[in-house]
Amino acid sequence: MTQVLRTAAELRALPRESLGFVPTMGALHEGHAALLRRSVQENPRTLLSVFVNPTQFGPAEDFSRYPRTFEADLALAEREKVDYLFAPLPEEIYPPGWRTFIEVEKLQEVLCGKYRPGHFRGVATVVHRLFQLVRPHKAYFGQKDLQQCVVLEKMVADLGLPVSIEICPTVREQDGLALSSRNRYLTAEEREQAPVIYRALLAAQEEKEVSLLLARARAMLAQVPAFELQYLEVRSLPNLEEISRVEGRAAIFVAGYFGKTRLIDNRIFKSA
Amino acid sequence: MTQVLRTAAELRALPRESLGFVPTMGALHEGHAALLRRSVQENPRTLLSVFVNPTQFGPAEDFSRYPRTFEADLALAEREKVDYLFAPLPEEIYPPGWRTFIEVEKLQEVLCGKYRPGHFRGVATVVHRLFQLVRPHKAYFGQKDLQQCVVLEKMVADLGLPVSIEICPTVREQDGLALSSRNRYLTAEEREQAPVIYRALLAAQEEKEVSLLLARARAMLAQVPAFELQYLEVRSLPNLEEISRVEGRAAIFVAGYFGKTRLIDNRIFKSA
Numbered sequence: 001m002t003q004v005l006r007t008a009a010e011l012r013a014l015p016r017e018s019l020g021f022v023p024t025m026g027a028l029h030e031g032h033a034a035l036l037r038r039s040v041q042e043n044p045r046t047l048l049s050v051f052v053n054p055t056q057f058g059p060a061e062d063f064s065r066y067p068r069t070f071e072a073d074l075a076l077a078e079r080e081k082v083d084y085l086f087a088p089l090p091e092e093i094y095p096p097g098w099r100t101f102i103e104v105e106k107l108q109e110v111l112c113g114k115y116r117p118g119h120f121r122g123v124a125t126v127v128h129r130l131f132q133l134v135r136p137h138k139a140y141f142g143q144k145d146l147q148q149c150v151v152l153e154k155m156v157a158d159l160g161l162p163v164s165i166e167i168c169p170t171v172r173e174q175d176g177l178a179l180s181s182r183n184r185y186l187t188a189e190e191r192e193q194a195p196v197i198y199r200a201l202l203a204a205q206e207e208k209e210v211s212l213l214l215a216r217a218r219a220m221l222a223q224v225p226a227f228e229l230q231y232l233e234v235r236s237l238p239n240l241e242e243i244s245r246v247e248g249r250a251a252i253f254v255a256g257y258f259g260k261t262r263l264i265d266n267r268i269f270k271s272a
Numbered sequence: 273m274t275q276v277l278r279t280a281a282e283l284r285a286l287p288r289e290s291l292g293f294v295p296t297m298g299a300l301h302e303g304h305a306a307l308l309r310r311s312v313q314e315n316p317r318t319l320l321s322v323f324v325n326p327t328q329f330g331p332a333e334d335f336s337r338y339p340r341t342f343e344a345d346l347a348l349a350e351r352e353k354v355d356y357l358f359a360p361l362p363e364e365i366y367p368p369g370w371r372t373f374i375e376v377e378k379l380q381e382v383l384c385g386k387y388r389p390g391h392f393r394g395v396a397t398v399v400h401r402l403f404q405l406v407r408p409h410k411a412y413f414g415q416k417d418l419q420q421c422v423v424l425e426k427m428v429a430d431l432g433l434p435v436s437i438e439i440c441p442t443v444r445e446q447d448g449l450a451l452s453s454r455n456r457y458l459t460a461e462e463r464e465q466a467p468v469i470y471r472a473l474l475a476a477q478e479e480k481e482v483s484l485l486l487a488r489a490r491a492m493l494a495q496v497p498a499f500e501l502q503y504l505e506v507r508s509l510p511n512l513e514e515i516s517r518v519e520g521r522a523a524i525f526v527a528g529y530f531g532k533t534r535l536i537d538n539r540i541f542k543s544a
Contacts, residue, residue: 097511099377100396100430106371124372132432158372160404239369 002048002077005086008133014084017044021136021163023127026050026087027067027181028076031171035140036080038168047084047134048077051093055101056122062260067181086134093129101125104151104158110240111147111253112264115230120151127152131163139163144170144178146251146266150238170265172198178265189226190258196224200232201252201267208246210234217252230255230262237268274320274349277358280405286356289316293408293435295399298322298359299339299453300348303443307412308352310440319356319406320349323365327373328394339453358406365401373397376423376430382512383419383525384536387502392423399424403435411435416442416450418523418538422510442537444470450537461498462530468496472504473524473539480518482506489524501528509540 005011020043022035028050039046050073057063070087077085101121107113108120131139141149149167156165171179176198177191186194200220207213214232221229235241237249246269255264277283292315294307300322311318322345329335342359349357373393379385380392403411413421421439428437443451448470449463458466472492479485486504493501507513509521518541527536 095430098430099379100427101375101377103373103375104371105373128431155372158367158370159400 002074002082002085004074005084006088006092008088008092011086011133015045019043019134019136020046021049021130021134021139022046022082023049023051023130023139023141025052025066025181026073027069027184028073029171029179029181029183031142031144031179033076033080034171035142035168036077036082038166039138039140040081042166043138045083046081047086047136048073048082049086049088049130049134051086051088051090051126051130053093053122053126054090055094055125056119058116058118061116062182067184093126093133102128102155102159104154107147107151107154107240111231111233111235112255113147115255120148123148124151124155128155128159128161131161136163138166140166140168142170143167143268144180144265146253146268147240150240153238176202178263180263182261182263185261186258190261193224193226194258194263196221196227197254197256197263197265200254201265204234204252205267205269210244210246213246213252217254221254221256226258228257230257274346274354274357276346277356278360278364280360280364283358283405287317291315291406291408292318293321293402293406293411294318294354295321295323295402295411295413297324297338297453298345299341299456300345301443301451301453301455303414303416303451305348305352306443307414307440308349308354310438311410311412312353314438315410317355319358319408320345320354321358321360321402321406323358323360323362323398323402325365325394325398326362327366327397328391330388330390333388334454339456365398365405374400374427374431376426379419379423379426379512383503383505383507384527385419387527392420395420396423396427400427400431400433403433408435410438412438412440414442415439415540416452416537418525418540419512422512425510448474450535452535454533454535457533458530462533465496465498466530466535468493468499469526469528469535469537472526473537476506476524477539477541482516482518485518485524489526493526493528498530499528500530501526502534503527 020039022039052066102124103121113120153165175195177194200217203220204213204217232254234252236243251266251268253266292311324338374396375393385392425437447467449466472489475492476485476489504526506524508515523538523540525538
């Protein structure tokens with residue numbers, strides 16, 4: 001049985017055991033399930049949080065229509081033998097008069113940050129706040145949101161927070177589409193076309209010269225005119241700097257739209 | 273004997289005793305001495321830090337000419353029986369690639385924040401970092417920097433930091449001038465005129481109607497044309513909101529220039 005908690009006070013009353021933590025915005029899918037399984041394996045207790053964080057959505061973004069599927073989320077948590085599901089009201093996370101925000105400069109400004117100003121500030125702030133409430137030993141995130149992982153790793157390192165960030169591989173459909181809560185917005189036709197994103201990332205993998213590599217990936221994406229590319233970039237890890245050749249650790253990042261549905265994906269290059 | 277520490281590693285090696293902490297930018301005066309005395313009284317051990325924090329100065333401000341008086345600071349620390357003086361190199365505080373900043377919205381934007389954009393972000397970030405390194409139980413600040421105190425209290429509350437912020441009364445010269453490391457920049461004539469700032473705060477104290485109260489204080493300041501007023505405002509505490517009558521907790525804040533020397537002061541109204 002997964003115990004549902006709503007308040008910071010209930011969290012404080014938990015036994016101080018070593019805790020694995022999977023923070024989510026709900027609308028759980030098998031990608032989240034993989035994070036939960038890994039946490040359950042690695043920690044005596046696992047806490048899943050479900051909180052659609054208002055501060056990481058822009059004013060024109062999909063905060064209000066972001067999918068809320070609490071009953072299904074709880075069922076998945078029970079299936080995965082998760083100990084606690086923390087589903088707070090917004091005022092538990094941001095008490096009235098909340099004013100303190102965490103920023104990770106530069107990392108928050110590129111890639112998705114360029115198109116979603118304030119997004120990573122909201123992410124860093126809510127994750128810092130959740131860490132403060134939950135006090136986990138390990139926290140699990142999917143590589144699908146690689147920029148988020150990089151921002152949070154930097155925040156944890158700079159602020160010396162006593163938690164380890166664990167990045168888990170992206171879970172994909174059979175045809176390569178990365179699992180995402182937003183995939184449910186896709187029409188049947190869009191869903192059929194969406195794997196082009198992953199094919200484009202694969203097309204880029206053998207090439208070291210970034211200009212050539214991007215040209216290959218762009219050519220692949222151009223085969224599906226319904227996909228409106230927002231950005232396609234190669235950046236170093238973990239500093240997200242622009243590079244012209246893939247040498248050290250680096251990844252290719254892509255974001256774009258099918259209709260109003262924004263999808264992102266990435267792939268880390270295999271080191272030489 | 274005050275033990276001088278330069279590195280985070282030396283801090284970590286200190287015995288984990290209850291620690292009082294007085295963070296400063298050096299150029300110590302009797303206002304700092306009062307903070308140190310209170311910490312020495314209230315804690316088994318006291319740590320003074322001396323660090324001129326680059327991130328709280330604007331590009332056109334006095335970072336490079338801010339007074340550095342290390343020998344005199346150490347002598348004052350010894351006189352006050354301070355246990356440790358932490359005087360780090362900048363790279364101890366901000367390791368290469370440091371990117372994480374703390375912001376306290378609204379509170380950082382008014383009063384001094386309006387004229388020194390980024391200042392309180394720099395203050396919040398360095399104090400958070402120093403708290404992380406020093407791990408004090410109590411930290412002492414002078415009321416002279418009242419907006420700084422309010423910003424830091426809010427940061428500590430929102431982030432749930434395990435430290436108590438202790439605000440100590442402003443120490444003044446006989447003629448009322450608030451002690452400040454920047455007073456040493458004043459010419460003899462400016463020094464003679466500077467107490468007008470305190471007289472203006474006193475002139476405001478009997479009045480409840482903010483418009484009348486500010487008129488009185490402004491009239492007093494106008495007697496010294498060499499003082500170039502930057503702002504004179506009454507704000508509520510601790511939210512720093514504009515008010516039209518002094519009712520709950522509130523303070524009058526002033527900032528301005530004698531030549532290139534910027535001075536600030538404030539006075540909290542006695543509650544009814």
